Amino acid sequence: MTLRWLHLRLAAPLMAFGDVAIDHVGPTRDFPSASALTGLFGNALGWRRADGAAHQALQDRLVFGALIARAGHLLTDTQNAKLEANDRGWTTWGRPDERAGATYDSPHRRRRDYLADHECRVVLRLLDVPDGPSLDALAQALDRPARPLFLGRKPCLPCARLVGGWVEGANARTALAALGLAGRALWPAEDGGGTRRDVADRRNWRTGLHGGSYPVCEGEIA
Template identity: 70%
Template sequence: MIYRWMHLRLTGPLLAFGGIAIDHVGPSRDFPSASMLTGLFANALGWRREETERHQALQDRLVFGALIARQGRVLTDSQNVQLKANDRGWTTRGRPDERAGGTYDSPHRRRRDYLADHDCRIVLRLTPEDEPDIGTLARALDQPARPLFIGRKPCLPSVRLFQGWLNAPTPRAAIGALGLSGRALWPATDAEDEDEGSILDLADLRNWRSGLHGGSRRVIEGEIPGGVE
């Protein structure tokens, strides 16, 4: 069966695809997680973070593959700040975010990794058919309810995110239809694809009801040869 796939391009001066954070260290994967894509779409649709059932239902419906068209370099941002009770933070909602805690005597430290000049392509569809449908997601990316960012608020896209439609039977075939070469990731649902790369258990799911990350999915990582852009 042939399906319609959305083609997304995630690129910009800085991107952050997240990863397993330990203590104050926040790494970035080379490929976006299912939870990150869910958050990107939810932000475009104007959903509130408290709408956990909506987020969970959307994440459960995502079927996608990804290809690195240009590998970025890792840029590490080390942050040290003295937090006071009356400090405010910038938000995409148009009003400052006030802190509820007290003043910290010691510096608050964080380390965050970013990908500089990275270019990642996504092929994506939704199953089962429901609302929002894939056309609604495409329109929301072109006319988002709020400003969009890729992973973290400083990571603004430098091109249109929605790049058009592809027709293909599987995620691997949809990636091939891009006409690009590079390292790719796609769901391990077709036994014929298993010879094309390494099978991994990827921990990139979020339990939106609890607010915690947990759960993994079986994927294949491999090289897509040839291709002309």
Template identity: 50%
Template structure:
């Protein structure tokens, strides 16, 4: 059976970036492919300029995401009076400098940023082809001992727990997700799946603009995904029944 890597994305604030318009930084319900690639690349110690590495890893990525706890959507109104000599913090340790003439800094910088507070999402991913470097074992090792600090969307969104949920062998993405159920399971799970997965009655097909063109440095691509509502297995269900039910999209 294929091996899958499990991630648990949980923190006081998460920001799964959406399509930004002007000064409004919106977020989506599910992590994007580009977010996961950036997270894994940061753990591996890759630099942003290593475009081919990022692009190849994104092309190999196959993943599903399950919302275990919805959290609360909040909007932060931010203002800052910035000067030319102000410096920005970066994970590389090198301060980020600013450019522009004196008039650039005459007015405060105003923006809105959305966040999800107290949210938890489980991700199951595999790589195709599996034997190419980096493999899942290399990714798991990097997440256990990351080369740089990791964050969940924005630098202020620090995880509240280790991200690595383990490596599992499972017949598919749903079975891999079912191997790490939330405690306690509340209501229906909302799950994002690749459009290549078998479709069930009630699945919603949605366009996700979550692919980054790593060569140009902008988000310039997307894909069709499935959104599925799935009842969690009963706490007293046998583990075998749980895996079969998750794979079939039903509750035992």
């Protein structure tokens, strides 16, 4: 059976597809995660961070593959900030983050990785359910988003229209091949071929924590 897939072009001077973060280090992967795509669509639709059920339902419906059309290079941003006793930090949980302890001599450090001059193509469809946005509604939201869109982190603004059109294919792997581009790609494991591995790309949108891994295959699209 031939299926219809939404084609996305993810290109920007800087982008970040967040990987598993440990301590102050925020790495990036080469391919977008299911949680990153869910967040992108949620932002375009005007959903709030508190709309966990809507985000979760959308993530559970996503079926996608991704291909690196242009491999960028890794750029690491090291941030150091000296926080005084009365300084507060913005948070996403509704109250400011305050320092504890009596010493303020050591700076607050964190490291964030970005992909510079990277371009990734995505083919995507949704599992059919009675409720929730349609694939056409998602495409329209990306063209007329409720809020400014970014690829991974807020400084990462796309440099071109995100919607690249539509392609057809029996599965994500054949839909990627229909783009007519060559490169390293990732697709669901049930499509077969390539090298199978698990990726930790799911988010539990109700708790805001890691939501599990998903089996994928990685290989070359000729």
